[in-house]
Amino acid sequence: TELSKIRNFSIVAHIDHGKSTLADRLIQETGTVAGRDMKAQLLDSMDIERERGITIKANTVRIDYKADDGQDYVLNLIDTPGHVDFAYEVSRSMRAVEGSLLVVDSSQGVEAQTLANVYHAMEADHEIVPILNKIDLPASDCDRVAEQIEDVIGIDASGAIQVSAKTGQGIHDTLEAIVKELPAPKGTRDAPLKAMLVDSWYDSYLGVIVLVRVIDGELKKGMRVKFMSNDTLHGVDRIGVFRPEMETIDVLGPGEIGFFTASIKQVRDTRVGDTITNDRHGCETALDGFKPAQPVVFCGLFPVDSAEFEDLRDAIDKLALNDASFTFEMETSAALGFGFRCGFLGLLHLEVVRDRIEREYDIDLITTAPSVVYHLHMRDGSMRELHNPADMPDMTHVDHLEEPRIKATILVPDEYLGDVLKLCQDRRGLQVDLTYAGSRAMVVYDLPLNEVVFDFYDRLKSVTKGYASFDYQMFGYREDNLVKMSILVNDEPVDALSMMVHRDRADARGRAMVEKLKDLIPRHMFKIPIQAAIGGKVIARETLSAMRKDVTAKCYGGDASRKRKLLDKQKKGKKKMRQFGKVDIPQEAFISALKMD
Ligand code: GTP
Numbered sequence: 093t094e095l096s097k098i099r100n101f102s103i104v105a106h107i108d109h110g111k112s113t114l115a116d117r118l119i120q121e122t123g124t125v126a127g128r129d130m131k132a133q134l135l136d137s138m139d140i141e142r143e144r145g146i147t148i149k150a151n152t153v154r155i156d157y158k159a160d161d162g163q164d165y166v167l168n169l170i171d172t173p174g175h176v177d178f179a180y181e182v183s184r185s186m187r188a189v190e191g192s193l194l195v196v197d198s199s200q201g202v203e204a205q206t207l208a209n210v211y212h213a214m215e216a217d218h219e220i221v222p223i224l225n226k227i228d229l230p231a232s233d234c235d236r237v238a239e240q241i242e243d244v245i246g247i248d249a250s251g252a253i254q255v256s257a258k259t260g261q262g263i264h265d266t267l268e269a270i271v272k273e274l275p276a277p278k279g280t281r282d283a284p285l286k287a288m289l290v291d292s293w294y295d296s297y298l299g300v301i302v303l304v305r306v307i308d309g310e311l312k313k314g315m316r317v318k319f320m321s322n323d324t325l326h327g328v329d330r331i332g333v334f335r336p337e338m339e340t341i342d343v344l345g346p347g348e349i350g351f352f353t354a355s356i357k358q359v360r361d362t363r364v365g366d367t368i369t370n371d372r373h374g375c376e377t378a379l380d381g382f383k384p385a386q387p388v389v390f391c392g393l394f395p396v397d398s399a400e401f402e403d404l405r406d407a408i409d410k411l412a413l414n415d416a417s418f419t420f421e422m423e424t425s426a427a428l429g430f431g432f433r434c435g436f437l438g439l440l441h442l443e444v445v446r447d448r449i450e451r452e453y454d455i456d457l458i459t460t461a462p463s464v465v466y467h468l469h470m471r472d473g474s475m476r477e478l479h480n481p482a483d484m485p486d487m488t489h490v491d492h493l494e495e496p497r498i499k500a501t502i503l504v505p506d507e508y509l510g511d512v513l514k515l516c517q518d519r520r521g522l523q524v525d526l527t528y529a530g531s532r533a534m535v536v537y538d539l540p541l542n543e544v545v546f547d548f549y550d551r552l553k554s555v556t557k558g559y560a561s562f563d564y565q566m567f568g569y570r571e572d573n574l575v576k577m578s579i580l581v582n583d584e585p586v587d588a589l590s591m592m593v594h595r596d597r598a599d600a601r602g603r604a605m606v607e608k609l610k611d612l613i614p615r616h617m618f619k620i621p622i623q624a625a626i627g628g629k630v631i632a633r634e635t636l637s638a639m640r641k642d643v644t645a646k647c648y649g650g651d652a653s654r655k656r657k658l659l660d661k662q663k664k665g666k667k668k669m670r671q672f673g674k675v676d677i678p679q680e681a682f683i684s685a686l687k688m689d
Pocket residue numbers: 105106107108109110111112113114145146147174225226227228229255256257258259
């Protein structure tokens with residue numbers, strides 16, 4: 093395809109503002125997919141994404157469009173994830189395209205992720221076309237939202253396109269705007285191949301699939317290519333595009349986006365942001381490499397039933413084939429046996445992986461307290477990363493500790509501002525900025541990531557009745573007075589529950605933890621002390637009293653089936669418990685105990 097007939101773009105939006113619905117409409121309107129093949133939200137390919145309504149892996153689709161000027165165009169849409177955990181994926185896929193559609197729900201207005209994502213688009217020098225979506229809704233107010241886009245984002249929204257992705261209104265105008273307002277890509281066909289590795293994933297039939305954007309030259313079937321970051325060579329055996337299903341073609345020229353396969357064994361052999369060129373006489377300079385995504389939240393995953401350890405290993409290996417941003421290593425815990433210490437891009441990422449293991453591989457898991465990565469500055473001058481509070485060395489060797497901080501941007505209607513400020517303050521936040529955009533406040537806080545990983549987002553939603561939006565980015569490390577708090581059940585330390593806390597908050601945290609655990613752990617035949625301790629010092633204590641009666645004692649009167657049911661239920665409950673010394677702790681205790689109210 094000629095460069096002047098290509099348009100490459102992405103769609104940026106806050107979650108639920110209609111990105112996927114709009115993408116589906118563009119595909120449908122251009123006849124890329126026959127009506128009957130149109131599944132709801134075509135681009136979200138994994139079930140779990142569809143269920144949760146979030147887009148995780150960047151997807152791409154090639155659309156043929158005959159414009160009003162009578163010319164045939166090729167439009168390449170790269171779909172980007174909308175959630176904060178995947179900010180890195182957003183920024184890298186943005187570099188593969190020249191423009192963005194900025195979708196804002198005209199009944200809601202600009203939200204925190206609208207801002208975060210549009211900044212990525214600006215950094216990538218995109219031409220941006222504002223779209224006001226959901227104009228079919230009675231609450232839609234295009235004038236107000238256009239003004240807000242100009243005020244808050246600072247781009248001209250006078251020509252914003254009014255769209256209903258639901259009814260199809262404005263879809264034709266959107267396609268015309270893509271052709272007229274977005275720039276065509278630049279590139280040279282008779283130059284050595286220079287292509288950007290945008291994404292890669294594992295497919296059980298084809299092996300590793302590599303998504304590329306060709307900058308210069310041509311990518312052809314049968315040629316040998318070199319990955320410049322590690323000088324590895326690969327023979328290209330299949331080239332294609334997504335429409336959105338795969339279609340094989342022979343050549344990808346400059347400006348084009350598509351995939352190839354080359355008998356690559358694992359996703360780990362491909363580096364996102366790498367430059368791909370000819371094996372001989374290749375291009376001289378590589379594209380600016382991207383930095384790989386760094387896991388920021390770690391936790392242990394253990395099978396509830398220790399006999400399932402090998403199954404868990406298998407599941408994790410398979411998931412890792414397709415997700416290079418997720419890290420893992422084997423871990424053994426005195427209480428939990430064999431498991432894995434895993435690193436994630438954020439809490440949502442953690443939840444998605446955990447859900448997939450439980451659901452797709454049918455393994456019940458114990459998830460230990462999520463922990464951020466601390467920097468331990470040792471007395472001997474060295475620095476160590478601490479991924480697991482259980483590995484905390486004796487404090488006498490540690491000079492000081494630093495914890496990761498984030499910069500959080502929160503947009504919230506005026507009336508909830510007080511509650512949001514209080515929440516941030518309670519979580520050791522430092523206010524950086526407070527401005528207004530219409531009747532909404534925009535607050536920026538510098539917060540410890542450790543205070544955000546457990547339930548900050550849930551709390552924020554509940555104190556603002558769902559009206560706040562939130563986005564964050566990593567910010568740096570700062571020293572603080574942090575200590576390791578251990579939890580002892582029946583005088584045995586349960587390392588899966590140990591956590592790093594700020595010294596000033598340790599007493600309150602410890603008290604809350606032991607109280608929660610007292611409710612979560614079922615009674616046993618003996619009494620069980622539950623304690624929180626720092627070093628050797630107990631800071632909080634509760635005692636779970638012994639069970640008095642047989643639970644079935646109440647079912648007198650010969651109702652055998654009822655009695656059996658009750659015993660069955662007990663047995664089932666047992667399966668989800670782990671033994672610590674003589675005490676059974678239910679699986680949900682590990683998560684629930686960590687949530688703060
Ligand atoms: P993520 O994929 O989670 O980032 O969300 P999204 O931005 O892709 O939003 P999605 O397309 O899933 O739309 C969110 C909700 O808004 C869905 O229930 C859609 O049916 C609805 N929706 C999308 N566009 C419109 C519209 O123009 N009008 C109305 N009334 N509803 C719409």
